[in-house]
Amino acid sequence: MKPRLGSVFPALHLGLLRAAALLVPPSQCVEWQREWRSELWHVRRERAPQGIVSWRAEREVTLFCLGAFHDALCLRRHALLRLRLPGATPASPAYCIFWLALALVASFALSLLLPGVRAANESVRAQTDPGLILIEHAVTGGNSLATVSAAEFRNWRSRRQRYFDRFAFYSIARENIMPAEGGSPWTVAHATANLFSVLDIPLRFSAPVAGVHGNPTGAVLSCEAFEREFDSNPRIAGSMVQVGRHLAQIVGVAPCGAWPLPGKVDLWLLEPEAAVAPGAMGYVVAHLTALGRAEMFGPTVAITVYGAGDSAIDLFGVELEGRTRVPMDVFRFALLLAFLCLPAVTSVSMGEYNFNSHKPSWPRRLCRWSFLCAKIALLLPIVYYVPLDLAWWHISTSSYASEYVQWIASFLLCLFGMRWVLLDQRQRCPVCLRRVTHPAQVGHASRMFLSWNGTELICMGGHTLLHVPGLPTSWFSAQRWLYLDSSWDFLFAGSSQSGRT
Amino acid sequence: MASEAKLSHTAAMILQAIHAGCIYGFGIMEMTGLPSGTVYPAMRRLERDALIRSQWERQSIADAEQRPPRKYYRLTAAGRATLESSRKRYPLLERLIPSEEAKPV
Structure with missing residues (x-):
């Protein structure tokens, strides 16, 4: 038994030294391993002479070998310290700026990678015409319910208008689409053919309707359906899809996040006005004339129209521009509130500077203020990008929920970020800007x-x-x-x- | 300049052990009672600061004694000067590790 143990322990000790050598920076590995092995030979001869196996001696030799791990970790630490920014310690201002810049770069890079954030940015670029309003019945005004029938829409449209020059109508239904995968019904908007021209939303990959199979119906895919069902195929325009019992030709893809109206739609079917069922309840979008815009007071307007038999119907118009808030607006609002709340969570003074007879020179004071400005300048983009990443991390997140998430995250990050900036500044030495x-x-x-x-x-x-x-x-x-x-x-x-x- | 450098107690003990004739890593560990994970990194730092220098012994000597060659350490002139000033700072150093000339006969 003993001779076997006598060969096991040396092998174990050599294994330990080899494992420790793996932790040593490669340039010094050979030298260290050579010295450890050389010393091990002497430690073994001193502690465990050949032929005698003693647990105590083997324990001491093992402790010597375990010390090699301390050596290796110590070397690693020194190698890391050499890699650090020159003169940067955790208390130094360069260290603080470095980590803020790193957080900013990471959050910005994430915003470029996340499809939801890209969509939100695209919606910022798609400007909504300020003359567009959504018309609903006054009794349900503001609830975004489908309250206007296609028959009513046709009746108003046929009359002479002073305040509106363009109208569009759409109603939403759930329908099966071929060749969609999964077989679950899609949310389809049956819209008048002029819907996207009234909204002034340019379609991506647009192609004219070819009129094949004798069917002139065009279909517009949502950005999400385009990515989910068609793998973002840029040659999708011109393809045929079956919507219910009808064939439609894809004429383009709506820009991500550009849809400003109620309903989360997968596909818009652009039909001739007469093809929309008269009883279908939907939404009316109208474009105001110059006279109509002059009549607007604020973002809403009360409208009275006369239906069949000259009966008066009260309607309610909401400006579309006010319905969609872009991420920058949410950020600005959260920023304003956070700055107003800041005095409630920390003192906004920079502290009392009692230097006896000494005072820092002007360049040092300028340096101190520049450091504060640099921290705020780096924090604000972080406050913009991090909540944006959180709110729009997934494209299927609804825009309302995303707005709330972005608002809350921006507010909290700005409030506590600014609190940290001020607390940090108050604890920076006015001479060298190190943290005390x-x-x-x-x-x-x-x-x-x-x-x-x-x-x-x-x-x-x-x-x-x-x-x-x-x-x-x-x-x-x-x-x-x-x-x-x-x-x-x-x-x-x-x-x-x-x-x- | 080097003589003004302030050494930690551990580093001073290692210098004193080398001065006392313990010129190998294991010998220094034995003399000072410090563990291997402390002694070797400390010796690397002392070597970096030019207070000691190391050298591998010749292969022929090791072969003659049928053992692997050892790395041995010696004090430099700067190391001796630093040790002198450290002895003033740590008066018990010489009593803990007596050097060859100070050992009682």
Whole structure:
């Protein structure tokens, strides 16, 4: 038994050294392994002479081999420190700027990769005509319900109009589509042929209706259906699809996120006006004339029309431009609210600077303010892109839910981000911009009338002490900086003194 | 300049051990009682700061004694000067690791 153990332990120890060598940077691996193995031979001879197996001796040799892992990790740490930014420690301003810039680049890169964010950005580019309104019955006005019948629409359209120059109508139904995969019905909008021209939405990959099979019906795919069912095939225009019992030819794809009207539609069927069933309930989009626009007060307008037998019908028009909020508007609103709320979560002052007879020079003060501006300048794009990534991470997320997610995330990120920026700035040494460290509790709260109590922090560059009162009093309400003169230098023998003024 | 460098107690012990005649890594561990994971990185730092220098012994010597060649360490002039100033800072150093000339006969 013993001879077998006598061969097992050396093999185990050599294995440990080889494993440790894997952690050593490759350029030094051979040298270190050679020294470890050489020393191991002597450790073994000293502790476990040949032919004698002792658990205690083997344990000591094993401990020596495990020490090789400490060596390797130490080397790794040194290699990483050499890779770090020159002069950058976790307390240094360069370190702070580096991490903010990294967060910004990551969130921006993510926004370029996520299809939902791309769609949101495309919807920003698709401008909604300010003269477009959505018409609904006044009793349900604002609820985005289909309240107007196709027959009513035809009746109004046939009459002479002063306030409107273009009308379009659509109604939504669930229908089976061939050749769609999965077999689940699609949401199809039966629309008048002029719907997209009234909305002024340019179609992607558009092609004229060829009139094959004697059927002039055109179909427009939604961006989601185009990607999901047709693998974003750019040659999709001209293909035939079967909608219910009718054939339709795909004439284009709607831009992602450009649909400003109620209903999440997979496919629009552009039919002649007469083909829409008279009883179908739907939505009416109208374009205002100059006279009509002059009559608008705010984003809504009350309309009275006369139906059959000159009976008056009260309608309600909502401006489409006001219905769609672009991500930048949400961001601006969240930003405004966050800045208004900021004084409630932190003090907006930069702290009291009591330097005895010393004051930082103008260039140093300028540097300090530039650092603050750089942090805010990096934070604001992060506050824009991170909530955008969160809100539009998936294209199927509805735009209303996305708006709320973006709003809440922007508000919270801006509020607490700005709070962090100000807190961080207040704890930066005014001379070298390093964060003060090593907090020490000074005094007792029960003796606050005899001497101050609070926290004392020190700049590792040896420039300043920061005194933060534990309980603000009339004679010590805000933090104070104390400039350290050269008599303190002996405490900071190893640190840089380059920033001393 | 090097003589003014402030050494940690561990580094000073290693310098003193080398001065006392322990010129191999394992010998230094034995003398100082420090573990291997501390001694070797500390010796690399001392070598980087030019306080000690290392050299592999000749293969022929190792072959004659039927063992692998060892790496041995020596103090440099800067290392000796630094050790002198460290002894003033750590007066017990010499008592912990007596050098050859200080050992009682």
